[in-house]
Amino acid sequence: MEFGKTIVLKNQPKIIGHYSIVGPKEGKGNFGEFFDYVMKNDCFGENTFEKAERKMLEAAIMGVVQKAKMTIKNVDVMVAGDLLNQIISSSYAARAFEIPFLGVYGACSTMAESMAVASVLVDGGYCRNVLCCTGSHFSTAERQYRFPLELGNQRPPTSQWTVTGAGSCILSLEGKGPRVTSVTFGKVVDWGVNDVNNMGAAMAPAARNTMLSHFRNTNTSPKDYDLILTGDLGKLGSEILVDLMDEEGVSLGLNYNDCGQMYFKREQNTLCGGSGAGCCATVFNSYIMKKFEKGEYKKVLFLPTGALLSTTSSQQGDTVPGVCHAIVIEN
Amino acid sequence: MENKQRNLAYNNYVKEKIPKTKAWPSLFYSFLVGGAICLLGQGINDLLLLAMPNISQQSAWGYTLIILIFVASLLTGLGVYDQIGKVAGGGSIVPITGFSNSIASPSIEFKSEGIVYGICVKMFSIAGPVIVFGTVASAGVGLIYWIISLF
Amino acid sequence: MLDYLWVFLIGGLICMIGEVLIITTNITSARILVTFELLGVFLQAVGLFDPISAFAKAGINVPIVGFGASLAKGAIGAVKTYGLLGVFTGGLAATAGGIAAAVVFAFVFALIFKSHTKK
Structure with a gap:
């Protein structure tokens, strides 16, 4: 078997802020009480679900910056990704903030991928604060990967439910955190x-x-x-x-x-x-x-x-x- | 070669592992809902014949199907048909209402991409095969009859 | 009254066969529709559809099997009247009402409604 590559971080970047935002169904799930923000509906005040997903990512970025008690200007790079074609949600969210942006795609592993890339950037001393952000939306994923929402089909017993939500964190050498x-x-x-x-x-x-x-x-x-x-x-x-x-x-x-x-x-x-x-x-x-x-x-x-x-x-x-x-x- | 064997073994193992769900409830509901939709169709048809005694049986069927298609499109738009489908499965796919649902649902879904490229282009993304296969098969049947009629 | 019972039983049975296909093979709804439609074309072509229909009525006409049968019936009828031209005009002409209704209503409702998130 071929093995993956492990990097042991010498300076050990800290997670100095974290934020999560989810849809209403997720809010009623097992982790409901732990999320920072639960949306009242899946549209989040937008007219398409894609725009709602983007707004969710924007909210996650704003939220984590506030929780880490800094401003968006302090963020050196944002590493983000999502499930939509050409990761539009992340790119368009980055457009709103005018910060350097690295788009990553690892499907549902994107959170770890973005954090791994960010950790290496911070650990090497190249960046001070790196923001990681990932999200997905049930309705956008459903139409892209499966069927229209209103189609009367049944879900096979092995299928899973795409979570509507976005999570973000900031990695830095300064400050406190795991x-x-x-x-x-x-x-x-x-x-x-x-x-x-x-x-x-x-x-x-x-x-x-x-x-x-x-x-x-x-x-x-x-x-x-x-x-x-x-x-x-x-x-x-x-x-x-x-x-x-x-x-x-x-x-x-x-x-x-x-x-x-x-x-x-x-x-x-x-x-x-x-x-x-x-x-x-x-x-x-x-x-x-x-x-x-x-x-x-x-x-x-x-x-x-x-x-x-x-x-x-x-x-x-x-x-x-x-x-x-x-x-x-x-x- | 080694990988092929491993993949085969893994796929067999996964097949065993997939949770066995009880088939009876969904079979029952598909029977119930499917039967009910057919019953509704028969009811509409008979009422039409009763109300308009001078239309032909064939026209009555035409109206009946159009009414069923209308109701299914409306329920699709209201977001009800997919709820029925979740429970009934085949019961709401196999009737003509399922055809209607599979035309209406992508139209509504892709409205956000505009009227031409959204609604009109995506309208047949699911039901297109029904029309293509139907047209080809009927032409095939027609052709066979034409050839037979030559002799 | 017995007529209605047969409509319900046969219609329900056909739909249940569809559900059996879904459960055992995981096929998508488009394939289900095509399968049953082609079944209708076949039944009509070999002349089995009309005897069943006389007895099952809406039980076999409301399922898409009936749509397939109309396609084949239209093609056969048009061939009898128009010859080779009927091969191309018959099928769609006979089902034009259903297709046009589906297209028109889908278009209108697409303008009115939006997709709802599933719960």
Whole structure:
């Protein structure tokens, strides 16, 4: 097996601010009380869902800057991404703020990808404050990847619900907050799953690869972490990951969980759980960061996964490749 | 080669792992809703014949289908049809109302891209195959009959 | 009254077969529609549709099977009247009402309504 690349950060950038904004359905989910802002409706006062998604990202950027007690002028670079074609939500949000912008795309793993890139920029001393932001919107993702909202079709039992929400954080060497101590850039892994309604199964091998790489490169094992958190493998995908890791002799115990699996309540009818770039972004920048602030977590391994397909690739019968990036946060 | 075997094994494993949902409720609802839509169609048809005794059976069917299509488009616009579809599945896809829904839903969805490139272009993005296959198949059937009629 | 019962039972059964296809093969709604439509074309072409229709009425005419049957019936009828020209004009002429209604209502309602977020 080829391993991913781990970078151990010497200066350990701190997460000095975090912010999350979600839609109404997400607000009623399991993490409802932890989010900074819950929108009253999915349109967010805009006339299209794409504009609503963009506004959500803008709100997340504004919010985190305020929470970190700085102004937007202090941000050296913003690293952001989303799920829409040509990552328009992020680019257009960046247009509104006139700050240097790096667009990244890692599908649902974008939060970790942007934080990993930002950590390296800050750790190397090239930037002082780097803002990371990611979001997704159920209605925009649905029309881009699946069907019109009003089409009367049924969702297969393995499908997941794209989270409407955006999360953001600021990394800096100055200030207070949990530290990012190492990052692992993962490989693109494809084990031949071609069911576009079963993202968990398509992405679990990528999570396995990055997780094994990370444990090997840093000489750690699952028991060294208070929490090992994957992004949106969902119920099925995370069960698969546990099995896959078992085969490698690594047992993921009670300290393993998945944002997508935890996101919604049972009666919210999301089948395998939440997904989308906003899924892990909002959980990480609310619940997880608040647990750090309370001192309940000391060391967390955060490894969101992304499915790197497009409608074109799936219509041409190609399989679904996955990618997973890992970051370690310590208090 | 090794990867092919691994992928095959993995896909088989995933297939086993997929949660088995109970099929009975959705079969029941599809039967119920599908039957109800057909019943509604029959009811409309019979009422039309009752109200306008001098129209032909064929015209009555034409009106019936148009009324069903109208109702389905309206329910699609109101955001009700997808709720029915979530429960009924095949029950609301197979009737002509499902055809209507699959034309109306992309039209409404892509309104944001404008009338020409949104509504008009995307209108057939789901139901287009129905019209294409239907036209081709009917032409095929017609051609066969024409050839047979030559002899 | 018994007529209505048959309409309900046969219509429901056809739709349920559609649901069985969805559950077992995960196929999309467009493919379901095409499958049942082609079934209708076939039934009409081999002359089985009319006997069923006489008995099932709306139970088979409201499902898209009936739409397919009209296409085939139109083509066959037009071939009888117009010859080769009917091959091309028959099918769509017979179903023009349904297609035009779907297009007109979709256009009008698209102008009026907006997509709703799913709950």
